[in-house]
Amino acid sequence: MAKTNTIQIKLVSTADTGYFYVTKKNARAQTGKMEMRKYYPVGRKHGACREAKIK
Template sequence: MARTDLRPVVKLRSTAGTGYTYVTRKNRRNDPDRLVLRKYDPLAGRHVEFREDR
């Protein structure tokens, strides 16, 4: 039995250009657009925006 795609797994890629990624799940009904979160990038050493990568 397949899982529904209501909560797909998405990769969040750093906008600082370091290539660091986070993996999370999102609810498509609440967030139909691309997800943007401000999280810590250990390679940059600061908080930066992470955008959903497809």
């Protein structure tokens, strides 16, 4: 069977709130680090999240 292209990643808060989201990404289509603007319930505002590995 073929190996899947999607991997699970963790989007960690750049504002050091400790909050993170878990999502999937296509490893072949998006080769760089993913960065998104997401909502942080801890700080009650939006901010940037950067990709990190799930340990």
